[in-house]
Amino acid sequence: MASELITRELVALDVDFGSSVDEVITQLATLVHAAGRATDVAGLAGPAIERETQAGTGVPGGVAIPHCRSEAVSEPTLAFARLSRGVDFSGPDGDAQLVFLIAAPAGGGKAHLKILSKLARALVKQDFLEALRSARSEEELVALVLEVVNAEKPKKATPQPAAAAREKQAPAEGVSASKATRIVAVTACPTGIAHTYMAADALTQTAQARTDVELVVETQGSANNEPVAQATIDAADAVIFATDVGVRDRERFAGKPVIESGVKRAINEPARMLDEAISAASNPHAHKVAGGAESADAPAGATSPATDGSGLGWGKRIQQAIMTGVSYMVPFVAAGGLLLALGFLFGGADMANGWQALSTNYSLSNLPGNTIEVDGTIMEFERSGLMLYLGAVFFAIGQAGMNFIVAVLSGYIAFALAGRPGIAPGFIGGAIAVAVGAGFIGGLVTGLLAGFVAMWIGSWKVPRWLASLMPVVVIPLLTSLVVGLSTYLLLGAPLAAIMEGLQNWLSSLSGSSAVLLGIILGLMMCFDLGGPVNKAAYLFATAGLSTGDEASMKIMAAVMAAGMVPPIALSLATLLRKSLFTPAEQENGKSAWLLGLSFVSEGAMPFAAADPLRVIPSMMAGGAVTGAVSMALGVGSHAPHGGIFVFFAINPAWGFVVSILAGVAVSALAVIALKQFWPNQVAEASAAKAAAAEAPAQDARAARSAV
Template sequence: MKFVAVTSCPTGIAHTYMAAEALEQTGKAAGHEVVVETQGSIGSDPIDQAVIDAADGVIFAADLEVKGRERFAGKPTIDVGVKRAVHEPAKVVAEAVAAVESGVVTAPAAGAVSGGPGTKVDKNASTLTKVRQWLMTGVSYMIPFVAAGGILIALSFMLAQVAWGGAEGAIEVTKLDAATVFASFDPTSLQEWSVVLLKTGQLAFGFLVPVLSGFIAYAIADRPGLVPGFVGGAAAGFVGAGFLGGLVTGFAAGFLALWISRWKVPKGLRGVMPVVVIPLLSSFVIGILMLVVIGRPIASAMEGLSSWLTGLSGGSSVLLGLLLGAMMGFDLGGPVNKVAYAFAVTGLATEGLAADATQYKIMAAVMAAGMVAPLAMALATTVRKNLFTEIERENGKAAWLLGASFISEGAIPFAAADPWRVIVSSVVGSAVTGGITMAFGSTLVAPHGGIWVLPLIGNAFGFLVALVIGTLVTAAIVIVLKSMRDARAVAEEEVVDPIAATA
């Protein structure tokens, strides 16, 4: 059979392309042709309409609303989450075959396409699942601002060290008055260019909390949630409530806007509800809530957390590194992993940090730990090929690059095939790396990039040593556990039936 498919995930990075590859390979192995359109963070290359028309069925493996969904109308269709396509591609393809054979057309009519930013929340899911989906929507739209702002700030610090002739440049650049520099900008001055990069990065970081809050609210209430969500996030930033305040305003704004949008109003008011009434009332209430009621208590909690982080040293920082490392290795790009990552990147947004600030050490520990699992699986498939299937060995080759680029999802195919052995190994090795990185005092001012931002890492040697040790630990544990499994399987096969033996 011929299938067309669309894959997308909340962040539009790893799962989108891993699902596409899994469907293509699995379909080919089963004798089917699968053409995939990836709707990732860099956009998409739409499938030719002639290919769609010639297809027998359609597979939507998406966690966001499929763009241009009406193109596939009239075809037998299955709609699954992107993780199912990564973890169970054979079952997904089998379900698509069954849909074609049944002849039931489930695709929507033409015009059923999202008119706004992508999000996908399963209305029939459990409350806990919905909360995760709402949160991940906000995080997915926040990450590009994190990457752009963080790398610009990191480049500013690198340039400043050259401009001032030493490590003190990373501090000196923060002391210059940006307005004065821009008023009489000298394009030949490296110092002033470093100020431009720093301010641009800080402006991008200034959107983190409003974007997080706004798109959490959008996931809950659709377009009516955007305005109060962004206003609430900006208010959280104004009072110093930070990331935690953005979470609170995101959920509060979403539910408030959803409630107001369901009011029964006269026909004459319906036209102005989405333009005036909903944004006005919801923004007013959320503004009062954050600026007057809960903003300061949350800000005090954030200040306490910041003071605690600043005071960390010795054993306590190592314990924090162990915890964050274990979280990064636990679900490989899932909610627990994203909580640890968000905790690290929001710390980078704090202005006026010293070059060796604890927040930068946390970012280094989180990134190093997040690289461990895919690198370890790549190593294990190289040194003990017989313990892995042919498909896993092929995935191992790709995992080298994914791990080096800080894409933890590169280990997901292995975890899907053998969950407890891979996850246990990943948690232990990632925790070891996180703890060692903190012990060495490595720092990182960029939120992403893996080995490609090595020049931005303070004590890069310690960072690499921690990464290598964690990778070796994880690879060793997974090899031992898989060897024990295989040895036990051989022993069971060698057990001889006593009656048969006597005969």
């Protein structure tokens, strides 16, 4: 029910929730948990804080809207704080005093997201913001919010032809209504809950106040995702893409002048974006959506979208493309790696040497013994029969998945740059990179090459009869030729040499050099606890798994072990010295150990958010020790994830456990020492408040005992 979306227990007026974004989010998550709407504070605060690292959620008006979907959330919830001390959420107006935490269940339907989108749209209205600032009680504020989220959506008016709509508008002095520029905009943010709809409404409200613009907005969020009619797109003079993620079905807009930016720019500068779109509509050299008959590159000397603010810079686009490729690659690594681990579990440690012969020459009706012939050589296995055969099958399936990872990486890098026409050349380039021995480094290069070549060919000015063939035949064909020939004739040998040199370097690591690498990887894993640096270390480890060499397995073990340390160490620290932590941290500590055992580093995020100067250095110290010990003991892991629950894929398992225990001990002692000798005022105040609240109960118990 909408009436239960926010209650007085979820509202805090004129409070001091700390000086950092992470502290405010953690305190709001604590309200949600106390109201019984989240299973634990960490499970809600962690994803919201991680979302904040992607882009600040501050919006005009001194408002912030941190938001996330989380398995910890049991029902759609709004928590609100009016802060007495503003906090910087990277908004355009400085510190935010009004903060909404929008918490959505991970598997929830779309009905509640429509309600949340109403709130996001109301936040661009000044009268609503003033009412929030002047509310005198929690009940009054709840009534204001419920009035917004329960409001009926106005019925959609019957579409009118553009000319008729313009005739009904009263043109401003000196402006001809017949010359209104028709613009189609697309807005989208990573979670699709708030910024998507706020950007849409900011553009819409700005356009409604003008007579030189006709605007239609398509929101690609979690609710209300009705696509704009193709006829409307075809009639548009220009397009605005205000997105932090890829535009779905981008080819619909092919050939249209386009202004591209992140979603927050549409919220902060809607008028400027409309002005830029109007200018692009009349500029024959404007940047256009690739793939259409009218698309054309700007001539030499023209202003590029990277420099005029109309598009994303090339550095940012390349970064986004690589991360897109990585995001599609990781599931292949995870599934393939865990299946390989199951192969070792069922078939034994020597499975890697005979899985092909076992999986193809035997069946359920013809099970192998423990001695078989492999390529003319008799091999003896520690197991036989059904277990050996199933181990070989699991290993074969996992190997098939691992064989795809370079092609997937390359294909989706190209897709992120050029859309669907880039997928086939990217996959082909990745497959060739594997064939010539260039590995994942070759996949990165071929993906970028395929993406840029496909973009360039898509910008060609071609006859209209050929335009329909461009994305499905011409671009994939020509791009595949360019990428294939370039890789075989020019790039293959040097890239293969680089990859071979990297593998030889990793294989040669021993003693102090291996320990040093373990220290570096451990520091990276514990620096931002699931952030970009953590993910870079994890990517380095998982990419190496595709080579199958022993050094890569050691790197994977060191990375996974180090990533497990922070949540376990903080859980232990809250158990040993409870008084040094806030009540919310004490509650988080009860479940953080399980997240740590599962290799979910984000379980430590709420602790780091509330007290970064003490927590992060302590965790990095423990991560460095774990990485060093793991490498020194030669621990290797065939599995890319799973923590202690994939112990069967780790050898030696005892070394893995020892390295984790060493790091946990260092981190726990370090964080206790820092909090003890460098007290945290927030924790002390919370502890004092909790003690004060507990005192009456203790007095009552004492009185009952005396009686």
